[in-house]
Amino acid sequence: MSIIIVASFTPKPGRRDALREAFTAAAAKVVSEPGCERYSVQEDEEGFVFVERWASEEAIAEHEKAEAFTTMMATVGDDLAGPPGVRLLSPLPAEDPKGRL
Numbered sequence: 001m002s003i004i005i006v007a008s009f010t011p012k013p014g015r016r017d018a019l020r021e022a023f024t025a026a027a028a029k030v031v032s033e034p035g036c037e038r039y040s041v042q043e044d045e046e047g048f049v050f051v052e053r054w055a056s057e058e059a060i061a062e063h064e065k066a067e068a069f070t071t072m073m074a075t076v077g078d079d080l081a082g083p084p085g086v087r088l089l090s091p092l093p094a095e096d097p098k099g100r101l
Contacts, residue, residue: 001091002053002054002055002091002101003053003054003055003056003057003060003088003089003090004051004052004053004088004089004090005050005051005052005053005054005060005087005089006049006050006051006052006086006087006089007049007050007052007084007085007086007087008046008047008048008049008050008084008085009023009047009048009049009050009076009080009084010047010080010081010082011047011048011079011080011081012079012080012081015079016047018075018076018079019047019048019076019079019080020043022072022075022076022079023050023072023076024041026068026071026072027041029066029067029068030063030068033059033062033066033068034059034062035054035055035056035058035060035062035063036052036053036054036059036063037053037054038051038053038101039052047081051101053101060088
């Protein structure tokens with residue numbers, strides 16, 4: 001079963017545009033990584049939220065070593081107000097496709 005990741009990033013004051021640029025550049029590459037089933041970056045008044053779906057823990061481990069992720073994290077590190085909030089979730093079974101990410 002797929003693994004869902006929800007990760008939130010809060011920018012330091014004045015650094016929102018820098019984060020948006022780095023996240024957009026990384027997302028364009030991540031979507032083609034093996035095992036990436038969904039990869040979406042959202043924005044609200046507090047910052048950015050990633051909603052991801054990966055085929056396996058192995059795919060996540062490879063993603064965390066890939067150039068797109070390592071470059072993104074190195075680029076945004078000084079622009080974050082604190083560490084990202086990351087949750088790995090296991091979806092509950094849903095009969096209706098609308099109930100699945």
